[in-house]
Amino acid sequence: MIPFRRSLICLATLGLLTACDNSADSSNQASRPAPAATAESASLADPQATAEAEVEAEEAIAEQVAEGEPTADPGTGALPFAVTEVTQFDAPWAMTFLPDGRLLVTEMAGNLRLYDLAKDSTGSISGVPEVEHVAQGGLGDVVLHPDYANNQLVYLSFVEKDDSGLGSAVARARLVLDENGDGALEDLDVIWRQTPKKSGDGHFGYRIAFDEGGMLWISSSERKEFDPAQDLNTNLGKIIRLNDDGSLPEDNPFADQGEVAAQVWSLGHRNILGLAFDADGRLWAHEMGPKGGDELNLIVKGENYGYPLVSNGNHYDDTPIPDHDTRPEFKAPTITWTPVISPAGFMIYDGDLFADWQGSGFIGGMSSMSLVRVQFNGEEASEAERFDMQKRIREVEQGPDGAIWLLEDGTRGGASALLKLTPTE
Numbered sequence: 398m399i400p401f402r403r404s405l406i407c408l409a410t411l412g413l414l415t416a417c418d419n420s421a422d423s424s425n426q427a428s429r430p431a432p433a434a435t436a437e438s439a440s441l442a443d444p445q446a447t448a449e450a451e452v453e454a455e456e457a458i459a460e461q462v463a464e465g466e467p468t469a470d471p472g473t474g475a476l477p478f479a480v481t482e483v484t485q486f487d488a489p490w491a492m493t494f495l496p497d498g499r500l501l502v503t504e505m506a507g508n509l510r511l512y513d514l515a516k517d518s519t520g521s522i523s524g525v526p527e528v529e530h531v532a533q534g535g536l537g538d539v540v541l542h543p544d545y546a547n548n549q550l551v552y553l554s555f556v557e558k559d560d561s562g563l564g565s566a567v568a569r570a571r572l573v574l575d576e577n578g579d580g581a582l583e584d585l586d587v588i589w590r591q592t593p594k595k596s597g598d599g600h601f602g603y604r605i606a607f608d609e610g611g612m613l614w615i616s617s618s619e620r621k622e623f624d625p626a627q628d629l630n631t632n633l634g635k636i637i638r639l640n641d642d643g644s645l646p647e648d649n650p651f652a653d654q655g656e657v658a659a660q661v662w663s664l665g666h667r668n669i670l671g672l673a674f675d676a677d678g679r680l681w682a683h684e685m686g687p688k689g690g691d692e693l694n695l696i697v698k699g700e701n702y703g704y705p706l707v708s709n710g711n712h713y714d715d716t717p718i719p720d721h722d723t724r725p726e727f728k729a730p731t732i733t734w735t736p737v738i739s740p741a742g743f744m745i746y747d748g749d750l751f752a753d754w755q756g757s758g759f760i761g762g763m764s765s766m767s768l769v770r771v772q773f774n775g776e777e778a779s780e781a782e783r784f785d786m787q788k789r790i791r792e793v794e795q796g797p798d799g800a801i802w803l804l805e806d807g808t809r810g811g812a813s814a815l816l817k818l819t820p821t822e
């Protein structure tokens with residue numbers, strides 16, 4: 398009797414968590430009109446509207462569950478690794494390891510933390526730019542310059558606000574560490590901005606990556622505005638490629654079509670929360686689909702990935718979006734997921750600790766509360782395994798010793814776990 402009741406409770410809890418999920422990353426879209434209606438979304442600066450949209454989204458998902466529609470399968474419960482909860486952060490979003498083994502962690506409210514694994518102590522980095530903390534954004538990614546050991550440059554993405562609305566921005570600064578386990582950002586310079594700003598509080602994207610050649614890559618999501626993803630007069634719904642100081646490279650595919658277009662490497666994207674380069678230098682990006690149709694894409698210079706004209710998902714109000722195979726002129730995803738996994742965070746593994754997984758990609762799953770392992774074969778990719786983490790996974794990183802590190806999603810606020818995965822013998 399007791400085990401049965403417990404399983405019922407677990408099911409109910411899982412259902413509730415699943416229902417809650419879309420409130421963070423896909424939710425406002427639940428009540429989102431079809432693309433023709435590009436009215437500014439009611440929300441973001443307005444907590445009341447945000448709360449209402451979240452409730453609506455939760456109800457929509459609850460209805461789907463009640464109707465027996467498939468929800469994301471969290472995968473196997475038998476984990477081939479040990480999971481250690483190392484510490485907690487307040488609504489964390491991203492992390493990166495310093496060469497000395499300490500960990501920089503962003504918290505959405507605008508705090509940059511420095512976690513010392515050896516001492517189990519958390520310090521603070523001052524000088525973070527003022528961020529606007531809204532439903533899906535605030536302080537975002539943190540990435541080191543490839544030559545950090547010599548120049549101490551770090552790159553941060555964040556949401557900024559002006560009279561015209563909200564937008565992603567990327568800043569770089571010199572990280573100066575002190576002897577107390579704290580530090581400061583100096584000579585901070587905002588080197589890139591989304592344009593134009595929009596009123597909505599979602600789909601900032603703002604993942605940052607460097608390639609082997611030292612070029613800076615930024616995912617710029619479409620702010621739930623749909624059509625800008627196809628418009629080269631805006632940098633929304635694009636993958637951006639810049640020199641490391643934010644200046645424009647001369648060899649971008651639309652370099653001769655104006656200053657905004659000149660930033661663009663690829664277009665037709667929705668909400669990209671993960672960028673990673675494989676060992677051969679190919680750029681892979683995953684993308685949250687609308688209702689269905691999450692994607693893993695191989696990013697190719699000048700390609701159009703088709704959103705919002707095509708998607709293997711549909712709009713949240715069930716307005717169909719033609720599938721990718723109806724429009725071969727748009728580059729189709731290498732993997733699509735329906736039901737969605739809600740991908741966030743992305744790392745391609747090259748460590749020794751999990752030797753069998755060298756070359757595999759690891760993607761955090763939010764609604765799926767999973768860690769997804771993707772196997773690559775040149776330009777092909779497929780999902781190899783899905784691990785049930787029982788937490789919404791926001792961020793994935795490889796540690797200096799080859800352990801896999803995860804951050805639990807913090808978009809709903811509160812303490813979220815830093816997890817370390819190590820092999821079980």
Ligand SMILES: [Ca+2]
Nearest residue numbers: 491492493794
């Ligand atoms: Ca990271």
Ligand SMILES: [Ca+2]
Nearest residue numbers: 708709710718
């Ligand atoms: Ca479709």
